[in-house]
Amino acid sequence: MSHHQPIIEVRGLRYRYEDGTEALCGVDFMVHRGERVSLLGANGSGKTTFLLHLNGILHGEGYIEVAGTELSKANLKQIRRKIGFLFQDPEDQLFLPTVLEDVAFAPLEQGCPVEEAKRRAMAALEWVGLASDAHRAPHRLSAGQRQRAALAGVLAAEPEILVLDEPTTHLDPPSRRSLLALLDSLPQTLLLVTHDVAFAARLTRRAVFFDHGRIVADGPIQTIVRESHWSLD
C-alpha cells in the first residue's frame, strides 16, 4: 500500500461522558502509513479519550476509518488486530500469570496454533530483550521490564499501527532510553500520547495539540511545542 494513503482518518468525532461533559468536540485527524505523530495537550484535553475511539473501546459520533475499513461494531475484532495499544500502566496490560503467556495472549486470540503463538511471543520477547524472563511472573519484573513486556505483548499481535499512551511515565532514564531505541527501530505507524516533549521530539516529526476536546494545532513538533509554550524553557 502507498505511503501517501491515510491509514487512519477521523472526521467530526464527538464524545460526551455520562455526566454530560463534552470530551471531544468534533475532532478531524488523518495520519499516513508509516508516519509518527505525537499527541500533546494538557491533562483532560481529550487525547486518551480520542485514542480509545480508534479501536472502538469508546463510541462517539463521527466517522473513523482504519486501514481502509470504516470502524463499526461488526468489524471491531478486525480493527483491533490492526491497532496495537500500549497503555500507560503496564500493570493493567499484563494480566496473565507469566510473561510468555501474556505475550502469547493476542496471537492465541487471533486463532494462531499454540506453537506459532509461542514462536511469535518468544520472537517479540527476544526483540525487547526479555527472552530470559519469559517464565517469570509480571509482578516480579522491574517497571522498565514490565513496560517492555507489555510492548512485546502488543508487537506479538503484529499490528500495523502502534498507539502508545504515556509510555515513559514509570520509567527511569536508562529504561526510557532503551524504549526510545526500541520504538525508533519499528516500521509501524505510531501515535504517541505524552507529556515528555523531549521523548516525543526524538521519536516523531509531527505533533497535534489537543485543547478542550479539539485539535487546535497540527504541524512540525518543534513549532507546536514552541507555539503552545509546551517546553520547560
Add this chain to the structure above:
Amino acid sequence: MPARDTVSLCLGVAAAFAILAAAAISARLPVLSILARGWVVLPFTGLFALLAWIEGDPHRALSLLSKSWLSAVAVVLLMASTPLERLFAGLEKMGLPLLLVSVVQFVWRYLHVAFAQLDRMRIARAARGGEHRFVFATSTVAVLFASSAARAERVHWALLSRGGESHFPLLYPLTMRWVDYAFLAAALLSAALLVVSGGLR
C-alpha cells in the same frame, strides 16, 4: 461394631494417605511439609472432634479429624502441584461458570497490586502523622475500592484492545497423561472402598 468401624477408618485413611503421598512424590514435592501443612485446619475441626470425644463418640472424633486433615492435604497438594492457570482451566472444563473462574483469576492476579497500593497508602498516612484509627481504615478501604474499580475498567480496555473476550486461551493445552488416569483410578477405587467398608462414616 465400633472396633471394626475404627479399623475400617484407619484403613481408609491409610489408603487416602498413600494416594496423596504418591501424588506428592510423583510431583517431586516435599511430602512431610505437605502433610504438615494439612494440620492448618486442626484449630477448627479439633474443637468439634473434642466435643464428639467428650460426648463419648471417639470414632466420630477420629473420623472428623482425619477427614478434615486429608481434605486440607489434598487442597495443599493441588495448589502446590498445579499452575493456577491450569487449575482455572480445569475448573472451567468441569463446568464452573466462566464468570466465576474469570473473577477468581483476576482477583488472584491483582491482589498483590491492591496490597502494594494499600502499603503505599499506609506509608503516606504515617508520613503525614496519621494514626491507626477506625476512620482512616474505613476511608482507606473506600479509596482502595474506588481505585480498584477504575483499574478494572482499564484492564478490561486492555483485554478488549488485544482482541480478548471473556476467557483466557491456554498456551499449554490440557491433556490427560497416564499418571492422571492412574491417579483418578486410585482415587475412585479408594473412595469406593471407603463407601463399601463404611470407614469414613
